[in-house]
Amino acid sequence: MSKNLVIVESPTKAKTISKILGDDFRVVSSMGHIIDLPAKKLGVDVEDKFKPTYVVIPGKKKILAQLKKEAKGKENIYIATDPDREGEAIGWQIKEKLFKGKNVLRVSFHEITPHAVAEAFKNAREFDRHMIEAQVGRRVLDRMVGYFLSPLLWKKIARGLSAGRVQSVGLRLIAERERQIQKFTASEYWEISAELFKPKVSGESNFCAKLEKIENQKAEIKRNQDAQSICDQLKDKEFKVLEIKKTEKKRYPPAPFITSTMQQEAFNKLRFNASKTMLIAQQLYEGIDIGEDNPVGLITYMRTDSPNVAAEAILEVREHIGRSFGKDFLPEKPNVFKAKKSAQEAHEAIRPSYICRSPESLKDFLNHDQIRLYELIYNRFLASQMKPAEFLATSVDILADKYLFVANGSHLLFEGFLAAYNKIQTEEKEEEEDEDKEKAKNVVPPLEQGELLGLKALNPSQHFTKPPPRFSDSSLIKALEEEGIGRPSTYAPIIYTIILRDYVRRIRGYLNPTELGFKVNDLLVEYFPKIIDVKFTALIEEKLDEVAEGTLSHVKILEDFYLPFKESLDFAQANIVKEVVTTDQLCDKCGKPLIVKWGRRGKFLSCSAFPECKNSKSITSGVKCGIENCGGELIERRSKRGFFYGCSNFPKCTFTSRDLPEDKE
Ligand SMILES: [Zn+2]
Numbered sequence: 001m002s003k004n005l006v007i008v009e010s011p012t013k014a015k016t017i018s019k020i021l022g023d024d025f026r027v028v029s030s031m032g033h034i035i036d037l038p039a040k041k042l043g044v045d046v047e048d049k050f051k052p053t054y055v056v057i058p059g060k061k062k063i064l065a066q067l068k069k070e071a072k073g074k075e076n077i078y079i080a081t082d083p084d085r086e087g088e089a090i091g092w093q094i095k096e097k098l099f100k101g102k103n104v105l106r107v108s109f110h111e112i113t114p115h116a117v118a119e120a121f122k123n124a125r126e127f128d129r130h131m132i133e134a135q136v137g138r139r140v141l142d143r144m145v146g147y148f149l150s151p152l153l154w155k156k157i158a159r160g161l162s163a164g165r166v167q168s169v170g171l172r173l174i175a176e177r178e179r180q181i182q183k184f185t186a187s188e189y190w191e192i193s194a195e196l197f198k199p200k201v202s203g204e205s206n207f208c209a210k211l212e213k214i215e216n217q218k219a220e221i222k223r224n225q226d227a228q229s230i231c232d233q234l235k236d237k238e239f240k241v242l243e244i245k246k247t248e249k250k251r252y253p254p255a256p257f258i259t260s261t262m263q264q265e266a267f268n269k270l271r272f273n274a275s276k277t278m279l280i281a282q283q284l285y286e287g288i289d290i291g292e293d294n295p296v297g298l299i300t301y302m303r304t305d306s307p308n309v310a311a312e313a314i315l316e317v318r319e320h321i322g323r324s325f326g327k328d329f330l331p332e333k334p335n336v337f338k339a340k341k342s343a344q345e346a347h348e349a350i351r352p353s354y355i356c357r358s359p360e361s362l363k364d365f366l367n368h369d370q371i372r373l374y375e376l377i378y379n380r381f382l383a384s385q386m387k388p389a390e391f392l393a394t395s396v397d398i399l400a401d402k403y404l405f406v407a408n409g410s411h412l413l414f415e416g417f418l419a420a421y422n423k424i425q426t427e428e429k430e431e432e433e434d435e436d437k438e439k440a441k442n443v444v445p446p447l448e449q450g451e452l453l454g455l456k457a458l459n460p461s462q463h464f465t466k467p468p469p470r471f472s473d474s475s476l477i478k479a480l481e482e483e484g485i486g487r488p489s490t491y492a493p494i495i496y497t498i499i500l501r502d503y504v505r506r507i508r509g510y511l512n513p514t515e516l517g518f519k520v521n522d523l524l525v526e527y528f529p530k531i532i533d534v535k536f537t538a539l540i541e542e543k544l545d546e547v548a549e550g551t552l553s554h555v556k557i558l559e560d561f562y563l564p565f566k567e568s569l570d571f572a573q574a575n576i577v578k579e580v581v582t583t584d585q586l587c588d589k590c591g592k593p594l595i596v597k598w599g600r601r602g603k604f605l606s607c608s609a610f611p612e613c614k615n616s617k618s619i620t621s622g623v624k625c626g627i628e629n630c631g632g633e634l635i636e637r638r639s640k641r642g643f644f645y646g647c648s649n650f651p652k653c654t655f656t657s658r659d660l661p662e663d664k665e
C-alpha cells in the first residue's frame, strides 16, 4: 500500500500526476469544489468580521467520506490543487474539513511534467494564509452583492433574477456601448484614390495613391458632387513625385500568452468564445492520452497574468528555434517581457510543456479544437523568443496642382517571428494588421524625385463614419483588462454569466444587451452607482492583490465596502417600486388593459386587474414553430441554462431553438 495520499480537484489531473509519481503515491480527486457558502443563506456574519460559514455542497458528502477513508494509514497527505488563490482556498478547505490538526502539506506546480511535479514535492509547504484570505475576501464580497441585490431586482423587474459584482460592471460596459451605438448618426464622406504608373516603363507598374491634402489642408470631402468636381479638375493635371520617404521598421514579437491574451487571440483567430478557450486549455493542461505513456500534460497552467517563462523552457525553445528556423531567427539574448504591476511573479506564461511535441506530432491524439488551440499556444511561444520582423516602408508624396496624394507601400525585408506566428489564418483581422496588408499589396515601383507619372484612373469612393463596434469576447476582455477589472480566473465567467442570465446575447460573435439586460443595468446604475463603478471595482481588485501579498487584511476591505453598500441598499429597499409597462391591448376576459410583466421564464402580458383576473398571454416573436403542422409561434424563454426560443403550444409541443430561424415570412 502506498504511504502517501495526494488530493487534486479533477480525475484527469489525478491520472496524469499518478503516472508521474508512481506506486508510492495514491492520487485521488475531490471532483471539484466540495465546500462552499450555503446556497440559500447569506452564510456571512456581517456582525463578526464577515466570517463565512462553509457547508459541504449537497451531493458531495460521499466524496468527503471517500477521501477520509483514503487518508487512513497514510503517512503523508499532500494537496495539489491548482496553483492559484482558488486552488489554495479549495485545498485549505479540504484540510480544515477533513484533516484538521493533521500534517497536511501543500504542493503547487504550473505544469504537470515529471520535473515540475518532483520540484513541487521537494518544496512541499504550509498553506499560504494570505492567498486564502484574498480568495475568501473575493468570495464574501461577491456573495454579499449577489445576495442583497437580487431581491431588489425581483421587486422591480422579475423573480429569479440575479446580479453579481464584477459581472454587473461587464454588463454596464456592454449596455453603455449599445447606447452610444443607438445615439450615433453616420455621416457621409468620400475618398479619392489615383491609379498611377511610370510612363516610360514597359510592363506593369501600376500603383495606388490616396488624396490626403488639398492646399495643405486635410482633404475632407463630404458629398459626391464635390468628389466628382475634384476628379474633373484632376483629369488633365500633371502628377509629379514630390518626396520619397523610406523607413525601416521593426515589428517586435508578442509576449507568450497569458489568460487574457490567449482568450483574445483564440477569439480573433479561431472564433472560440472565452469559456470554450478555457475549457480546452484546461484539457491540455490536465493531460491528454497521446499513445505511449498516458496521459500527458501538454501546456502550463492556463490561469495566469504573468508572461514569465522558466529558464529551462527558454533554453529548450532557443535550441528548437535555432534548429528549425536557423540561427538568423534567434536573438542574441532571450526576449524578456514585463509583467503588469498586479501580476503574480511566481506564475508563468501559458506555453507548451514540451517544445519537442509539435502540433503535427499530436494530430492523431488531439481533437480538432484541441489541436487548433495547442497550435496557437505553441506558435505564439516560439514567436515570442524569435527576432523581430523587418519592413521597408515607402511613403511617396505626389503633387497634382493643389492636390497632394500619398502612396504607401511596405516591403518585408526579414520575416523574423512571423515565420512562426503567421501560419495560423486569422478569421477576423485587427485593424492595424489590415492596414499593413493593404500597404504590402500596393507595390510602389522605384521612383525619383521630380518624376512625372501617368494617370490611369481616378477612383472616388463613398464611405460613412461608423459607430463604435459592439464588444466581442475579445474586445470586452481587452477592455476589462485595461480597466483593471477581473483577473485570469474571472474573464470567462463574467461573459458566461451575463449570457446565461440573458442580460446579453452573443449574436454572430458580438455581445448585444437584451431589454432585460438594460433594465437590470439601469436599476443598478441608478441605485448602486458606486458598486458597479469601473474605477471602484478596479480598486477592489488591487486591494485583493494586496491581501494576497499580505499587506492588507481582507476584513478591512469588507468593512470599507459594507457600510456605504448598506446605505445604498437601505435607500433602494425603501424606494424601489415595481415598474408597470402598459400596452394598448385589452384583456379578452374582462376588458381591462394588459400590462407587460417579467416572470422567471421571460416577458409576458398580464391583465392589469390581477389578482382578480388571472388572464395572461405570451408575447410571441411572430415566427412559426419549427415543427410542421404545429401552428404554434416561437416565444422568448429563459431557463437556468440560459436563453432560448420555445413553442407557444408548450407543453403539447416541446420544440426549442437557440436562435430564431432566419426566414420570417
Ligand atoms: Zn382580465
Ligand SMILES: [Zn+2]
Residues within 6 Å of the ligand: 625, 626, 627, 630, 631, 632, 633, 647, 648, 649, 653, 654, 655
Ligand atoms: Zn410547436
